[in-house]
Amino acid sequence: MSLTIDRKDELESPGAPPATAAPRPRPVRRRPGPRRPLPATMALYVLIAATFALFAVPLYWLFSSALKPEHEIYTYPLTWVPSSLEWSNFADAWTSAPFGAFLRNSIITTVVGTALEIGVALLSAYAFAFVYFRGKMIVFAVMVGSLMLPGHITLLVNYITISNLGWLNTYQGLILPGIGSAFAMFLIYQQMRQVPEELVDAARMDGTSHMRRMHAVVIPICRPMILTATLIVLITKWNDFVWPLIVTSTSDMRTLPIGLMFLRSQEGYDAWGPVMAGTVIVAAPMLIVFFLAQRRIIGGITAGALKG
């Protein structure tokens, strides 16, 4: 259908507008130019402002409350702008819960877990894309099929497995169940299939080994997608909640999101300042990663959603 319209367009659009068109051909409404009437523009800006507020106000509330002195949190009418910046909320959060340990555990599990997951994803994506094996698409289907397994159905048995291995409350118990990778493997595999065959063939003719080809040809070409996959995996691991919750049992092994939950139940309704400061500590690293690499992250996620 779109093809025929294409043709028609090509026939009609060059030269003057066709005589049969409406007397004053208007620009396409979807990409309005300066022709949009003023009231409509104003209405659109009101809507944009409302959308902005919908997302900005809660985030502003988070950061401003983390810096408010206690008496400005517990007053009504609400204080929107803190009269002074109260950094001691962060110190309070840091001392009332072992946030130093939480932060260390979060960094270790996220960095090591991401490195391992991307590592196994790279190896298996390369195998699927470039190594000859007759039944490999069956193996591929098995691995991608694991995306259909919801996290909550594996929870109980993984806990039993890790417990039998004696890994409860350890880093290997936190990290290893999460390194199997179907999503990142799939993203990287799709990119690897775009690598020009001539390049890989040329490297093969030069007598290089698979390992050398992967390292010198394939990975450099696929670097953008590998980076995108790494960022998405990194964020997922940092935000991970239910597995660290059940597999850790002492506060020195908890990760930040779990620590935050315990801070909330300890301080709860009595000390919103420190609790919001703790929330900032948990959220800020991902906000920074997101703002630094938002094009890549949004691009990767929307491409995954729209092209699949």
Add this chain to the structure above:
Amino acid sequence: MTTLLQPVRRPPRSRTAPPPRRSSPQLRRRRLAEGALFWALILPNLTAIVVFGYYPTLYNFVLSFTDWDFVQPAPVVVGLDNYIELFQSGSMLMDALRNTAIFVLVAVIGTLFGGMAIGALLAQRLRFSGLVRTLAFAPHMLPGAAIGVLWLFMFDPNYGLSRWLFSMFGMESPSWTTTSDFSLWSITIAYAWQRLGFVAIIYYTAILDLPKDIYEAASLDGARGLPLFRYITLPLLSPVTFFLTVTGIIAAAQTFDIIATLTMGGPGTSSTTLPWMIYDQAFVDFNIGTSAATATVMFVLLLIVTGVQTKYASKQVHYS
């Protein structure tokens, strides 16, 4: 995030040319070496997926026919008892199913409508819309635990934004997270807020990708405004809407961290959804069999959703 992929519909074409047919010992050895290399590269990932993905799913199914509390030396086989108990009227599962259904439906439908509106608005390319886009997507990147705790404070009826918002209409803020009439709505609102920007950006991208020529043809025919949206844009977006519906159901049905930080499934079972019940039964009440059976029920329900997706996804051919 893992719910973003649509199932692979056709097996990807093989890019590795098979070695020549004529088999000499040398070639056979090389083919064997390729096979060995293939398995060596696959094995770390495959092992992790089988050991921590497929095996637990199967063994969970076995556990659902047993009774165990982690303390007894071994699970006791009780047949269908767990399921019979679960499906009695008034059971916790019935509450959890109802709560999950409400939570998922409201969150998915709400974010679809809101996200489409915001996506269409952002696609107008106004000034500041880039900033709004970034800001709207940010909550999707944040830990659910942080979202939950932030909303816990905003829902606070005495010192939270909720009191301010309700007082503008001369009303008093409900105790969102501590009364059973509102607890389910509190987790639904917080979750929808987190997901809304993601849906909006997907719609925004899809709207910018729409084929321009159709709009040119439609505007030549005098179509504009609401009818243009109703008869051209909406049908063209239907594959995206379908995709967002299915993945939205799957994602929402597994929400856990927001519930854990906002309401912990309570008060009572008023905000207990399937994932919370699975956790609660296994790791708070130590009813391993009940938890395993609940997980199996959830798995079957999600499989049905995925099945619907694979069945109908290929029929959505408005543009390709």
